[in-house]
Amino acid sequence: MAGRAQIPTNNSSLIAMIADEDTVTGFLLAGVGNVDLRRKTNYLIVDSKTTVKAIEDAFKEFTAKEDIAIILISQYVANMIRFLVDSYNKPVPAILEIPSKDHPYDPSHDSVLSRVKYLFSAESVASERR
Amino acid sequence: MSGQSQRLNVVPTVTMLGVVKARLVGATRGHALLKKKSDALTVQFRQILKKIVSTKESMGEIMKTSSFALTEAKYVAGENIKHIVLENVQNASLKVRSRQENVAGVKLPKFDYFTDGETKNDLTGLARGGQQVQLCRAAYVKAIEVLVELASLQTSFLTLDEAIKTTNRRVNALENVVKPRLENTITYIKGELDELEREDFFRLKKIQGYKKREMQRQLAAAKQFAEEQFAEKVSLHKGVSINTAHNLLSAAAEKDEDIIF
Numbered sequence: 001m002a003g004r005a006q007i008p009t010n011n012s013s014l015i016a017m018i019a020d021e022d023t024v025t026g027f028l029l030a031g032v033g034n035v036d037l038r039r040k041t042n043y044l045i046v047d048s049k050t051t052v053k054a055i056e057d058a059f060k061e062f063t064a065k066e067d068i069a070i071i072l073i074s075q076y077v078a079n080m081i082r083f084l085v086d087s088y089n090k091p092v093p094a095i096l097e098i099p100s101k102d103h104p105y106d107p108s109h110d111s112v113l114s115r116v117k118y119l120f121s122a123e124s125v126a127s128e129r130r
Numbered sequence: 131m132s133g134q135s136q137r138l139n140v141v142p143t144v145t146m147l148g149v150v151k152a153r154l155v156g157a158t159r160g161h162a163l164l165k166k167k168s169d170a171l172t173v174q175f176r177q178i179l180k181k182i183v184s185t186k187e188s189m190g191e192i193m194k195t196s197s198f199a200l201t202e203a204k205y206v207a208g209e210n211i212k213h214i215v216l217e218n219v220q221n222a223s224l225k226v227r228s229r230q231e232n233v234a235g236v237k238l239p240k241f242d243y244f245t246d247g248e249t250k251n252d253l254t255g256l257a258r259g260g261q262q263v264q265l266c267r268a269a270y271v272k273a274i275e276v277l278v279e280l281a282s283l284q285t286s287f288l289t290l291d292e293a294i295k296t297t298n299r300r301v302n303a304l305e306n307v308v309k310p311r312l313e314n315t316i317t318y319i320k321g322e323l324d325e326l327e328r329e330d331f332f333r334l335k336k337i338q339g340y341k342k343r344e345m346q347r348q349l350a351a352a353k354q355f356a357e358e359q360f361a362e363k364v365s366l367h368k369g370v371s372i373n374t375a376h377n378l379l380s381a382a383a384e385k386d387e388d389i390i391f
Contacts, residue, residue, distance in 0.1 A: 011227055012225040012226075012227060013225060013226050013227070013228060014225060014226075015224065015225075015226060015274070015277075015278075021212060022197065022200055022212075023193075023197075025200065025211070025212045025215050025216070026196055026197070026199075026200045026266065026269075026270045026273075027270055027273075027274070028215045028216065028219055029200075029215050029263065029266060029267045029270055030224060030267055030270035030271045030273075030274055031223035031224045031245075031267075031271075032223075032224045032274065033219035034219070034220075035219050035220055041219065069226045069228055069241060069281070070226060070241065070277070070278065070281040072277060089288070091239060091285045091288045091289045091292075092228070092239060092285060094241075094281035094282070094284050094285045095284075096277055096280055096281050096284065098189070098193055098277070099190055099193050099194075101197050104190065104194075110186070
C-alpha cells in the first residue's frame with residue numbers, strides 16, 4: 001500500500017551485536033563478526049567502563065546502517081538504553097534481547113513482549129516466570 | 131467532533147440518489163471484507179505470538195549451553211582466546227538473507243541465515259584446545275540459527291501489529307463515519323424529493339380548483355347573458371320595458387299555480 005515503509009529484500013545482511021565480552025567472543029567465533037573498509041565493526045563489547053552514551057551511539061549507528069538486519073543486545077545492556085529500545089518501532093533491523101552469563105533471560109523486560117502483555121494477562125508471559 | 135454523522139452536501143436529485151446508493155453498497159461490502167481481513171490477521175498474530183514465546187524460552191536454554199561451551203573452551207585454551215578471536219575478525223561468514231512472504235494480504239519479512247564463504251579456521255596463535263573451540267563454535271552457530279528464526283518471527287509480529295491497527299482503523303472509519311453519512315444523505319435526498327412531489331401535487335390541485343372556478347364563473351356569466359337576450363326579445367315583442375319583461379319571465383319561471391293563463 002502506498003505510504004507503508006517497504007522492507008528491503010536484502011541478499012546479505014549482517015548481524016550486529018552489543019553484548020558483554022564473552023557473548024561477543026562466542027559469536028565472533030561462530031563467524032558473525034565483520035570489519036569493513038573503514039575499520040568499522042558490527043559489534044560493540046560492553047564492559048563496566050563503557051558509557052551509556054557510547055552504547056546509545058552504537059545502537060543508533062547500527063539501526064541506521066542499511067546492511068544490518070538483526071541486532072543482538074544483551075538484556076542488561078538493553079535495560080541501560082531501555083527508552084531507545086522501546087521507542088524503536090521499525091521492523092528492520094530486528095532487535096533481539098539475549099541473556100548473558102550473569103543475567104538470565106527475563107521476559108518481563110523484553111520490549112516486544114511487554115507490548116503485548118496486555119493481551120495475555122495471565123497466560124504465557126507470566127507463566128514463564130512460574 | 132461537529133455533529134457526528136452529518137450528510138454530504140449534494141443536489142437532491144434522483145440521479146444523485148442513485149449515485150449515493152451505489153456508494154453505500156460499496157461501503158457496506160468494503161466494510162465486510164475489511165472485517166474478514168482483520169479477523170484473519172488477528173488469528174495469524176496470535177499464532178506468531180505463541181511461537182515467539184516458546185522460541186524465546188528455548189533461546190534462553192541454548193544461550194546457556196553455548197556459554198558453557200565457551201567457558202570450557204576458555205578453560206582449555208587459556209584466556210587468550212578472546213584476543214585471538216577478536217583479532218581474527220575480517221569478513222562475516224554468517225549472514226542473513228531477507229525475503230518477503232505474503233500472509234493474508236500482508237507482506238511479512240522473513241530471515242534465513244546462510245554461510246557466505248568458508249568459516250575461517252585459521253585461528254593463528256591458538257596453541258591448544260582446538261577441539262573445544264570447534265565445539266564451542268558449533269554451539270554458537272546453532273544459537274545463531276535459533277536467533278535468526280526468532281528475529282524473523284519478531285519482525286513479522288511487529289509488521290502484523292501495524293497492519294492490524296491500520297485495518298481496524300479503516301473498519302471503524304467505515305462503520306462510524308462513512309456509512310452513517312451516506313445513509314443520512316440518502317434520507318435527506320428522499321425527503322427533499324418527497325417534498326418537491328408534494329409541492330407539485332399541491333400546485334396541481336390548486337390550479338385545478340382555480341380552473342374549475344373559472345369554468346363556473348364563465349357558465350354563470352353565459353347564463354345571465356342568455357337571460358338578458360331573452361328579456362330583450364320579450365320586451366320588444368310585447369312593447370313593455372325590460373324590467374317588466376324580466377318580471378314576466380321570472381314569474382313564468384316560477385310557475386305559480388294560482389295564476390291560470
